[in-house]
Amino acid sequence: MREVAIVGAKTTEFGELWERSLRDIVVEAGIGAIEDAGISGKEIDAMYVGNMSGGRFVEQEHLGALIADYSGLARGLHVPSTRVEAACASGGLALRQAIQAVASGYSNVAIAAGAEKMTDISSSGATDALSAAADREWEGIQGATFPGIYAMIAKLHMAKYGTTSEQLAAVAVKNHENGMHNPIAQFKSKITIDQVLKSIMVSDPLHILDCSPVSDGAAAVVVVPAEDALKYTDKPIYVKASAQASDTIALHDRRDITTLDASVVAGKRAYEMAGLTPKDINFVEVHDCFTIAEICAIEDLGFAEKGKGGLVSLNGETKLGGRIPVNPSGGLKSCGHPVGATGVKQAVEAVTQLRGDAGKRQVDGAKYGMTHNVGGSGATAVVHIFSNER
Ligand SMILES: CC(=O)SCCNC(=O)CCNC(=O)[C@H](O)C(C)(C)COP(=O)(O)OP(=O)(O)OC[C@H]1O[C@@H](n2cnc3c(N)ncnc32)[C@H](O)[C@@H]1OP(=O)(O)O
Known part of the structure; x- marks a missing residue:
């Protein structure tokens, strides 16, 4: 393995990019990544496109071929292009496919993109499309929405561990604070705990400001063998671990719904592969689709003791400058959550941080960064660790 x-x-x-099409935004991200790598694009020999539901959101399937064509990589070059789907973890998994292709030697220059265009349909249409990431027969058809599913997780976390609405709100406040310094963020406004608690209730105990929004967006990265990396850039970012785990899709079949076992296992696999522990990680981009999801994630990945994620968040330990900065980008809450794009966007943030290019949201002296991307209520988890040192 290379x-x-x-x-x-x-x-x-x-954000809400009504004037743009899905193909437009993927091509913008792809061209940006290609330019950033200083290549022409003709060097690319494999493409992976993370997308959850092109069919439901914009009525377009067969995205691998479509995006290869619109990027100029299909006609003449016939670059193999594959759409990758794992609900909200589609982007992280597309990146993992590109990494595996290069690591195995099948590919020398692979591009991983992620994209979703969610705002072309009604809110109820988007909610229903998203619910297909849960167990459609047991949950979706019975009326369970994602805010509802994560609200059940939050309720049990509160009952078992004493987690409070203020602690949940502290996650949203911190992520909006970080997002204010991220030019790509959907919401760049400062919010307070009081505003979160007074915002409209979506599914008790989750208010609208506890939720990530419905969004459009795309992201892309170029992946090469480490031994070639300095030919392209003087600031390569090395992949120290790429791990994935699955779990039962239906919440009622889970061992304990306050722990996402797939996150725990993917995290352990990643630490083992990189030879690192949570103490070595300088920042983490976690899948905060709802505030409770960030609290579970920092517990599941070993950054907080089980049951203490809320407390750690309210104490400020996850802020920029804190013990372990969580979601310096602003996370899904502030940046937005175009579901298929999120996992790749997390990697773009890790690259930006590890290059030292994150401006006012920079984690000073960062050497190791982790990303954590979840599909559904935890049936898929993808964890990566990156470093600016080989
Ligand atoms: C594993 C996973 O990732 S699962 C997660 C998958 N993603 C989701 O489930 C998405 C969750 N979020 C949602 O479903 C929606 O954002 C909801 C239900 C919370 C809100 O949707 P709606 O009620 O339709 O809100 P609507 O789009 O009408 O917006 C109303 C206002 O609230 C704002 N708003 C909407 N959502 C949010 C949000 N999450 N945070 C902050 N503001 C928001 C809008 O910008 C708008 O503001 P404006 O009036 O100033 O223009």
Whole structure:
């Protein structure tokens, strides 16, 4: 297995991009990543596109071929291009496919993109499309929405561990604070705990400001063998671990719904592969689709004791400058959550941080960064560890 590095990275603006099409935004991200890598694009020999539901959101399937064509990589070059789907973890998994292709020697220059265009349909249409990431027969058809599913997780976390609404709100406040310094973020406004608690209730105990929004956006990275990386850039970012785990899709079949076992296992696999522990990690981009999801994630990945994730968040330990900065990008809460793009955008943030290019949201002296991307309520988890040292 070859070591692998990222040499180009780009994210489009995230938000309600009504004037743009899905193909437009993926191509913008792809061209940005290619330019960032200093290549022409003709070097690319494999493409992976993370997308959850092109069919439901924009009525377009067969995205691998479509995006290869619109990027100029299909006609003449016939670059193999594959769509990758694992619900909200589609982007992280597309990146993992690109890493595996390069690590195995099948590919020398692979591009991993992620994209979703969610705002072209109604809110109820988007909610229903998203619910297909849960167990459709046992949950979706019975009316369970994602805010509802994560609200059940939050309720049990509160009952078992004494987690409070203020602790949940502290996650949203911190992520909005970080997002204010991220030019791609959908929401760049400062919010307070009081505002979160007074915002409209979506599914008790989750208010609208506890939820990630419905968003459009795309991101892309260029992946090459580590031994070639310095030919492309003087700031390559090395992939120290790429791990994935699955779990039962239906919440009622889970061992304990306050722990996402797939996150725990993917995290352990990643630490083992990199030869690192949580103490070595300088920042982490976690899948905060809801505030409770960030609290579970920092517990599941070993950054907080089980049951103490809320307390750690309210204490400020996860802020920029804190013990373990969590979601310096602003996370899904502030940046937005175009589901298929999120996992790749997390990697773009890790690259930006590890290059030292994150401006006011920079984690000073960062050497190791982790990303954590979840599909559904925890049936898929993808964890990566990156470093600016080989
Ligand atoms: C594993 C996983 O990742 S699962 C997660 C998958 N993703 C989701 O489930 C998405 C969750 N979020 C949602 O479903 C929606 O954002 C909801 C239900 C919370 C809100 O949707 P709606 O009620 O339709 O809100 P609507 O789009 O009408 O917006 C109303 C206002 O609230 C704002 N708003 C909407 N959502 C959010 C949010 N999450 N945070 C902050 N503001 C928001 C809008 O910008 C708008 O503001 P404006 O009036 O100033 O323009």
